Amino acid sequence: MRDLLTICGLDAFYGxxxxxxxxxxxxxxxxxxAIVGSNGAGxxxxxxxxxxxxxxRRDAIxxxxxxxxxxxxxxxxxxxxxxxxEGRRLFPSLSVEENLLIGGEHGRKGPxxxxxxYDLFPVLAERRNQRSTSxxxxxQQMVAIGRALMSNPRLLLCDxxxxxxxxxxxxxxxxxxxxxIGDGMSLVIVxxxxxxxxxxxxxxxCLQEGRVTLEGDSRSVSRETxxxxxxxx
Amino acid sequence: MDWLNSILQGVLVxxxxxxxxxxxxxxxxxxxxxxxxxxxxxxxxxxxxxxVTQALGMGPLASLLVIAPLMAAIGxxxxxxxxxxxxxxxxxxxxxxxxxxxxxxxxxxxxxxSPDSRKLQAGAIETATIPLTPDLSIGVLPLVQFLVAVVMIxxxxxxxxxxxxxxxxxxxxxxxxxxxxxxxxxxxxxxxxMGLSLAVVSVAGVFLAVRANFDPSMGPARLIFGFEAVIIxxxxxxxxxxxxxxxxxxxxxxxxxIDPGWQLLAGHLAFLMVLAVRPEGFFPRxxx
Amino acid sequence: MSGAFTLTRGTGVxxxxxxxxxxxxxxxxxxxxxxxxxxxxxxxQIFAYVALATMWNLLAGFSGLVSVGQQAYVGIGGYAxxxxxxxxxxxxxxxxxxxxxxxxxxxxxxxxxxxxLRGAYFAIGSWVVAEVFRLLASQISALGGGSGTSLPAxxxxxxxxxxxxxxxxIYWTGLALVVVVIGLTIALLRSRWGLALRAIHHNELAARSxxxxxxxxxxxxxxxxxxxxxxxxxxxxxQKLRISPDAAFSVNDWTAFVIFMAVIGGIGRIEGPIIGxxxxxxxxxxxxxxxxxxxxxxxxxxxxxxxxxxxxVAGWLADRFGFEPAPLERRLxxxxxxxxxxxxxxxx
Numbered sequence: 001m002r003d004l005l006t007i008c009g010l011d012a013f014y015g016x017x018x019x020x021x022x023x024x025x026x027x028x029x030x031x032x033x034a035i036v037g038s039n040g041a042g043x044x045x046x047x048x049x050x051x052x053x054x055x056x057r058r059d060a061i062x063x064x065x066x067x068x069x070x071x072x073x074x075x076x077x078x079x080x081x082x083x084x085x086e087g088r089r090l091f092p093s094l095s096v097e098e099n100l101l102i103g104g105e106h107g108r109k110g111p112x113x114x115x116x117x118y119d120l121f122p123v124l125a126e127r128r129n130q131r132s133t134s135x136x137x138x139x140q141q142m143v144a145i146g147r148a149l150m151s152n153p154r155l156l157l158c159d160x161x162x163x164x165x166x167x168x169x170x171x172x173x174x175x176x177x178x179x180x181i182g183d184g185m186s187l188v189i190v191x192x193x194x195x196x197x198x199x200x201x202x203x204x205x206c207l208q209e210g211r212v213t214l215e216g217d218s219r220s221v222s223r224e225t226x227x228x229x230x231x232x233x
Numbered sequence: 234m235d236w237l238n239s240i241l242q243g244v245l246v247x248x249x250x251x252x253x254x255x256x257x258x259x260x261x262x263x264x265x266x267x268x269x270x271x272x273x274x275x276x277x278x279x280x281x282x283x284x285v286t287q288a289l290g291m292g293p294l295a296s297l298l299v300i301a302p303l304m305a306a307i308g309x310x311x312x313x314x315x316x317x318x319x320x321x322x323x324x325x326x327x328x329x330x331x332x333x334x335x336x337x338x339x340x341x342x343x344x345x346x347s348p349d350s351r352k353l354q355a356g357a358i359e360t361a362t363i364p365l366t367p368d369l370s371i372g373v374l375p376l377v378q379f380l381v382a383v384v385m386i387x388x389x390x391x392x393x394x395x396x397x398x399x400x401x402x403x404x405x406x407x408x409x410x411x412x413x414x415x416x417x418x419x420x421x422x423x424x425x426x427m428g429l430s431l432a433v434v435s436v437a438g439v440f441l442a443v444r445a446n447f448d449p450s451m452g453p454a455r456l457i458f459g460f461e462a463v464i465i466x467x468x469x470x471x472x473x474x475x476x477x478x479x480x481x482x483x484x485x486x487x488x489x490x491i492d493p494g495w496q497l498l499a500g501h502l503a504f505l506m507v508l509a510v511r512p513e514g515f516f517p518r519x520x521x
Numbered sequence: 522m523s524g525a526f527t528l529t530r531g532t533g534v535x536x537x538x539x540x541x542x543x544x545x546x547x548x549x550x551x552x553x554x555x556x557x558x559x560x561x562x563x564x565x566q567i568f569a570y571v572a573l574a575t576m577w578n579l580l581a582g583f584s585g586l587v588s589v590g591q592q593a594y595v596g597i598g599g600y601a602x603x604x605x606x607x608x609x610x611x612x613x614x615x616x617x618x619x620x621x622x623x624x625x626x627x628x629x630x631x632x633x634x635x636x637x638l639r640g641a642y643f644a645i646g647s648w649v650v651a652e653v654f655r656l657l658a659s660q661i662s663a664l665g666g667g668s669g670t671s672l673p674a675x676x677x678x679x680x681x682x683x684x685x686x687x688x689x690x691i692y693w694t695g696l697a698l699v700v701v702v703i704g705l706t707i708a709l710l711r712s713r714w715g716l717a718l719r720a721i722h723h724n725e726l727a728a729r730s731x732x733x734x735x736x737x738x739x740x741x742x743x744x745x746x747x748x749x750x751x752x753x754x755x756x757x758x759x760q761k762l763r764i765s766p767d768a769a770f771s772v773n774d775w776t777a778f779v780i781f782m783a784v785i786g787g788i789g790r791i792e793g794p795i796i797g798x799x800x801x802x803x804x805x806x807x808x809x810x811x812x813x814x815x816x817x818x819x820x821x822x823x824x825x826x827x828x829x830x831x832x833x834v835a836g837w838l839a840d841r842f843g844f845e846p847a848p849l850e851r852r853l854x855x856x857x858x859x860x861x862x863x864x865x866x867x868x869x
Contacts, residue, residue, distance in 0.1 A: 051414065077416035089411040091404040102400045106416025151416060267641030269589070318828055324640050328587050329784060329827050336777055336820035340813035453772065457652065460645045464638070494667075498656040501649055505634060508646070512637035 001028035004186045005050065005155055010060040010069075012042075012049050019045040021210045027155065030184045032177070034201035034218060036194050038230060041207040043190040044086055047157045050188075051083040052076045063155070077107055080154035084161060088144040090132040097128040100146050107151025111183055117146040120176055138169035145173070145180070155186045162193055174200055194226060206230055236490065238369055243486025244479050245375035248382030249444070251478030252437035253459030254466070255386055256430040258474050261463075263406050263426040264320060266327050270335035272456030274431060277338055278304055278438025279447050280346055282353055293355050293443050301435045308431030309424040316427065317420050335452065342449035353442035378440045382475065385436060389429075390471050402426060454497075461504040467514025476515060480507075538846035549696055553689045561692045565760055567798050568695035572702040572753040573775065574782040574794030576746040579706050581780075582789035584718050584742045587640075590647030592776050593631075593654045594624045594747045596769035598754025600658055603764055606676045608663075613680050614694060617755040624751020628744045636736060648772065655770035669765025677762060691760055698756055702749045707791060709745060710849050714738055719849075773816075784823045787835030791847035796834045 005027040012020035020042045027033045037043050048054045050061060052073040061069040068076060090099050100117055118125035121142040127135060132143055141161055148156060162170040170193075177200055181187050191197035198204060198218045206214035206229035214221070214229030253275060260266050268274075278300060285296040311334075319326035361373040393399040401422050404412045409419040441447055441455070458481060466477025481500050488499020507514065552561060573591070580586040601620035605611040611619065631650055638646040659667040681687040709715055717738050754775075758764045768774070778801065786797025808815045830837055838844040 053410070053413075072418070073413035074416045074418045077414065083414050085411060085414060089408060089414075091407040091411070093403045093407050094400060098400050101397070102404050102412075102417070103415045105397050105400070147415060261641075265640075267645065269644070315824075315828075324585065324587055325581065325788065326827050326831060328589075328641050328644055329780060330824050332589065332777070332780060333820040333824040333827070336773075336823075337817045340816040340820070343813040344817070453648070454652075457645065457649055460642070461649065464642070464646075494656075494660060498653065498660075501653045501656070504649060505653070508634050508637055 001031060003027065004029045004031075004064060005188075006062045007046075007050070008060060008062075010046075010049060010056060012045050012054050012056055014045075014054075019210050020049065023207075023210070023212055025205055025212065025215075027186050027188055030181070030186055031203065032181060032187045032189070032201045034197035034204045035188060035190045035207060036192070036197050036204060036226070036230065037207035039192070040209075042210040043207055044159055045210075046207065047083060047159050047188070047190055050155075051081055051157060053083075074106065077151055077153075080108055080152075081157070082107070082148040082151050082153035082155070083157040084144050084148045084159060086159040086163065088140050090140055090143055090147070092131065092133045094132065095129050096124055096132050096135065096143055099132050099143050100124070100150055103147035104150030104152075107153070110152025112149045112152050114150070117149060120149075120179055121146060136169075138165050138173065141165060141169075141173060149180065153185060155188070156180070158187065158189045160190055160192065162191060162196060170196065194230070198226075239486045239490045240483055241369070241371060242375065243483035245372070245379045245482070246486070247462075247475070247479030247482030248375075248379035249437060249440055249478070250458045250462045250481050251382045251386060251475040252433060252440065253455050254462035254474045254478055255382075255389060255471060256433040256437070257456075257459045258463050258469070258471065259389065259433070260426050260430045262469055263402050264409075264423050266316065266320065266423075267331070268316075268430075269328060269331040269456065270338055270452075271331075271430075271434070271459060272454065273335045273338040273342075273452030274304070274434050275438045275441060275455045276342065276447060276449060276452045278431075278435040279353070279442035280342055280351075280449075281435070282439045282442050283346075283351055286353060293353050293439050297436060297439055300439065301432045304431040304435040304438075305428040308434075309428035311431075312424040312427035313420060317423055320423070335456075339449055339452055346449060348448055348450070350446035350448040351442070352446050353439070355443045359443070374443065378444070381436065381440070382478070385433065386471050386475050389433070392429075393471070398425070458500070461500065464514055465504060465507045467517035470514075470516045473514060473516030480515075535846055542846075546696075546700070550693070553692060558685075558688055561688055562760070563802070565692050565695040565756070567802050568699045569753045569757045569760075570779065570782060570798045570801070571699050571795055572749060572756075573779045574786070574798055575699075575702050575706055575791075576749040576753070577776075577779050578783050578788060578790075578794050579709070579742060579749075580746045582783065582793070583710060583715075584739060586739060586743060587644045588647040588746075589644045589772065589776050589780070590649070590651035591746070591750050591779065592770045592772050592774070593647070593651035594628070594750035595754035595757065595775040596651070596654055596658060596766070597624050597627060597747075598751030598756075599758035599764050599769045600661070600664065601751065602755035602759055603664055603670065603672060607673060613676065613759055614690070617694065617752055617759065620755035621748045621752035624754070625744045625748030628747030629740065631747075632740050632743045636739065651770055651772070655766045658769065659766040665765070667766060669763065669768065671763045672759075691756070694759075695756055698752055702753070703791065705745060705749065707847065707849070709742070710791075714741065715849065718742065778819075781819050781823050783833075784826055785833055787833030787837075788831070790833070790835040790839070791849070793833055793835040800834070 003026045007023060007025040010020055010023040011018060023046060035043050035046065045054060049056045052071050052075070056069040058069045059067045061067070063079060063081060068079070091102070094102065097114070100114055104112070104114070123139055124142055124146060127139065132140060135143065145158070145161070161173060174196060189197060189200060198221070201218045204214070204216055204218045204221060205212055206226060208229060214225060216225070253272070257268065257271050260268060281300050281303065282293060282296050285291060285299050286293055289299070316327065316330065319330045355374065358374050358377070362370040363373060363376070364370040393402060401412070401417050404415070405417060405419050405422045412419055462474055462477035462481050464477070465480050466473030466475070480503060484503035485496050485500040489496035549564070552564065556564070573595070577588065577591055580588050598620045601623045602613065602616045605616035605619055606613055635643055635646045635650065664670050677687070681690045710718065754769070758769065782797030782801045783794055784797070785800050786795065787793030804819070808818070826833060832840070
């Protein structure tokens, strides 16, 4: 499998505070990779670094064989990297449909259209003219995913999409994954729910205190190994 | 009839105030920036109209074809190279930088054009009137000015709520960091918003120049009129801004009718009264 | 480590500066002995501007109340001085103090209106209020309406015995005003109100949730600024002997220049306005012949400083040399180390 994203020796900082230490990671074309770890392990920081929201060394991150570290977020979107941010971050003064439309207006051309997003999440079509703030948490998460898909990414980054949602809603969203990645899109999911993450992914990385403590095959990795990497016991 | 005539004039002047206000409201809405130099930019546009009409022999309205794009370009440049550097959590830098800009524009105009007042000649339309009743007539020029204001606000409203640009403006206003995740460069959007604001300003400047005498010191008062119209109408509502301009214009007309020295005072007092009894304005934006 | 820390506010420099400040003050107090009348006149103008800039700094630099309408209080102070001396026969010095009180009292209802506006809109709102007072002043026909009036000769001559004594009196009044205004500002900022103010400045929401009565403290600050600014206004027009609405409520003279001083000197620092006023008057004495070009230059300098060195000259001195003549914050200092040598800036 050809690598779409390679990260090599990434350090990341918030001011003086170092959040990531020498992180290396790769995501193949069409591959689903999970990143797990406890609160504050650096998972979100890693996604933000990939999406250009945190300044990094230019050659620490490569996408499609070109160095992209520190590139501005809106430029990366046009190259095919899209992030579903933690907490969804919908635009409150835009309707559901407008939130989806703006997702597609500055991205790449491709199979994802308004109609296809509505196919994927029919409930959004019913509520297309409502304000995004009037939706339930799960529906808001669907808008956030749909908004990211509208830009036709080659690499989709999902930050804690199950956070604060009822298990049944989480299952409903994860059941759509095969449809989402059907066209060969690569996917990185960050989750605190380890079982969900393992079930959905082919490979898994575990982060602890800003360092990669485990890299493995999601099917074969044992719970004990994960727990050790997760808690550092 | 005299009173009715005064009030009618006030309503029509309100259109001009709404034009001052629309540009101000727009940039505040998109990037929470209050441009102290706004009024001076209106006066700058008036002087540009003077130069363009004289140099190219164009009529005042036709000169907008040159001035509006020029002012829009100035606005975009100003935002990208100067004002974007001032945006952040601290209130002082944008305020003081635009305040400095106001001083520079005002004194620059003084230096080039002298403190003498000027006027833009628009020809026969200036004196043309439409009789409504035997005692009451309406000036064609004020009417045109009011209609242009209505059309402009309608166009801005449509732009904001029906186009991709408008979505980008509103989304940037909501959350300028997340908007980059959908591929929007917030710095560019800020530039566009200021460009649009100054295009609106240029229309206001041309009407200001045609309506009456103008001089380099007039800017601050135009800023204040625009600001008062924004607050009276309610923040974030463009049609409210038009209503605010009309309220201000009528208050000034009534004040002037009582005593010429009371024209401006009556306008300010109307504003302070609204602030006292209904600080959110008459038509605040409905928040979800 | 336990118990080895003490709280201190002074730095070694600040004690030296305090000594220097007293020496300078003594020197300035004796200025009538050595200076010419024209120098005294210029120094008095500088004093008035230091007072204005200190008051603006208290509002904008320490409390987040960015006003471009403080000319309202300059005008109120000036007009109150004229009214009190002409109509009620008050001695000008008494009138100056009463004018300050009037300014402070008027500030309270004005604040009631203006505090409804947030941030930058507060700034323009304050400007509207100043315009209202300007227009009202031009309606007072007993004080000359729109064209203004002069202070009658009997009041001027009755102030003191002879021209020189009058000039000395005005000069000393100016010096006293600076001392009062700066002293008041430092006292206010070092009080528990001052601590709360800085909390507001850093984060209004957090300060409010911590039980700080944001609005009441802001009101106090706004009223104090009205008091000090009106006294400065009274002094300015006592010196000018002539008042008119346009001069008394001039946004250029009493706000633009004042902001320029605060920006150059250093917003949010006690010594900033003093440095700024000196720089401003130096520029004015050397360049004001350039007229509007000079004003354009001031605007440009203010913009460049705001972008490149937003903490002004005083901030630069503090960063570069650790020169903090009037520290407001207490520092945690290790008791065994010499507190003079290396203060650890820890905000308490």
